Amino acid sequence: MISEHDRLLERYIGGEMNGDEEREFLTLAEHDPDLRDLLRAERAIISGTRKERLAMPAAPAKPGSALLARLAATSAAPETTVANGLAIFRNATVRWAIAAAAVLGIIIGMFVLSPLSAPEPAVVNGPAPADTGTTDDLSNQQPGAYSPGPDDGTAQSSPIDSAGNAPRLLTEPEQTGAAPQARARRQSASSQPHTFPLDEGDGDPVIFDNDTVKVRISP
Amino acid sequence: MSRYTLAVPISVLAESERRSVSRSTDAGDDAALFRRFLAGEDEAFHALFKRHNERLLVYCRKIVDDAGSAEDVTQEMWERVIALRARPQEVRNPVGFLLMVARNLCLDHLKKNRRLVPLSDLDESHHLQQKHPDLTELEEIAVASLDALSFEHREVLVLNLYSGYRFDEIAAMIGKTPDAVWAMASRARAQLRKIVARELKEMNRTRSGANNQRGNRPMEGNRS
Numbered sequence: 001m002i003s004e005h006d007r008l009l010e011r012y013i014g015g016e017m018n019g020d021e022e023r024e025f026l027t028l029a030e031h032d033p034d035l036r037d038l039l040r041a042e043r044a045i046i047s048g049t050r051k052e053r054l055a056m057p058a059a060p061a062k063p064g065s066a067l068l069a070r071l072a073a074t075s076a077a078p079e080t081t082v083a084n085g086l087a088i089f090r091n092a093t094v095r096w097a098i099a100a101a102a103v104l105g106i107i108i109g110m111f112v113l114s115p116l117s118a119p120e121p122a123v124v125n126g127p128a129p130a131d132t133g134t135t136d137d138l139s140n141q142q143p144g145a146y147s148p149g150p151d152d153g154t155a156q157s158s159p160i161d162s163a164g165n166a167p168r169l170l171t172e173p174e175q176t177g178a179a180p181q182a183r184a185r186r187q188s189a190s191s192q193p194h195t196f197p198l199d200e201g202d203g204d205p206v207i208f209d210n211d212t213v214k215v216r217i218s219p
Numbered sequence: 220m221s222r223y224t225l226a227v228p229i230s231v232l233a234e235s236e237r238r239s240v241s242r243s244t245d246a247g248d249d250a251a252l253f254r255r256f257l258a259g260e261d262e263a264f265h266a267l268f269k270r271h272n273e274r275l276l277v278y279c280r281k282i283v284d285d286a287g288s289a290e291d292v293t294q295e296m297w298e299r300v301i302a303l304r305a306r307p308q309e310v311r312n313p314v315g316f317l318l319m320v321a322r323n324l325c326l327d328h329l330k331k332n333r334r335l336v337p338l339s340d341l342d343e344s345h346h347l348q349q350k351h352p353d354l355t356e357l358e359e360i361a362v363a364s365l366d367a368l369s370f371e372h373r374e375v376l377v378l379n380l381y382s383g384y385r386f387d388e389i390a391a392m393i394g395k396t397p398d399a400v401w402a403m404a405s406r407a408r409a410q411l412r413k414i415v416a417r418e419l420k421e422m423n424r425t426r427s428g429a430n431n432q433r434g435n436r437p438m439e440g441n442r443s
Contacts, residue, residue: 006409034416041361041415045408048358049380055351056280059273059293062265067297071261074304 005035009042253313257304268297271314274382275321281365281377282325288332292324315392322374357419364414372407379404 011017012025029035063071249270255263272293279289299320303310310316354362365373378384378392386404390397 002405002409006405006412009412010405010408037416037419038412040357040419041412042408044355044357044361044415044419045411048354048361051354051358052351052362053277053381055353056277057286059276061269061272063268063272063297064294067268067294067301070298070301071264074301075259075261 005032005038008035009038012039013042013046249313250311253310256300257307257310259304264301267300267313271317272297274384275317277381278318278374278377279321279325281381282322282374283328288328289325292321292328295324296320312391312394314388315394318378318392356422357415360418361411361415364411364418367414368407368410372403372410375400375404376407376411 008025008028012022017025029039249267252263252267252270256267275296276289276293279292280286283289283292296317300317351359351362365376368376374393375389378389379386384392386400387397390400393400395403
């Protein structure tokens, strides 16, 4: 607990008092034995600690030979480059980032290699188109051309053989061996007569023109 | 004058500044020096040594109360700092780290060397004697009374009065706010004053008692 005397002493010692306050304080100390003793004690603390500090031998300004030898030893044998490189893994943030990247990589890898993600081959029955193009603009298409819908994902054309044997695969999933069901479906489709789901979907008109099928797809 | 330098008498500060090899001005400088030292720069170690060796040696001298042991402790402290290079780790408060190592080594030393020997078993050369012949009796009491304070209070006063660290520097070293350190030092100082004032009263009482005895003794020459 800091008393009023202590507060006055701190102000006096800290040089915070002006001339009048200082005179008043010293007068008070003359008449108050407790304050007088505290003031004497404070002066003894100041002078005693100062004298003791000055009596202490000076410390060396430079490290001794033993310390220099140790310092040289650590300088001469710095950590190897590999060790320095590995030091980055001590950082928790880096470790977490690496772990997250690894998990993300695994997820992406599973998605890419999954059989579900294999592209569905487009099957074309009937006379194969000789041209490619989108179904968005049917006016530019030649008769006998077929373009799959925009959602088929395989908007490629396939050359037609001279005998007009269709269907042909626009892609070759057999190479991947990843879609046996799709292959079976294709084979089944090739043996079936040419059909189009006229009544399915959103009712886009299908126009038959001789052997040419035109599908108009709403934008 | 800053609030954090109030409790340090100007004369003491001036003396310690004169004695001090160099005064640390910014804790950030120490942190930068420490990083450079860990990165392999020997010059940074020399700069750190120059800044803090004397002040921490003085601290150790006051804590272990033995100049030779204090030098050993300080030497070991620097060796531990150098050893950090082999296994670098993040040191956010280098001077605080230095103080922590020095403090722990001092306390270990005190624990190891704590031996209680009866005074009667010691020969006369081991008896307590005045350490500093140029100190007055009251000054000697004041200096010795530091040991009567709690370790925390004593440490703050030693770092301030003897090692010459400012209160804001001490605050950074011991991980407290400057206000908290200032208040702690103020309380410690007040406690020290009370101890010394009590001793002073005791001295005065003894002296006045001796004077009274002398005054009451009848003078031989007055008998007739």
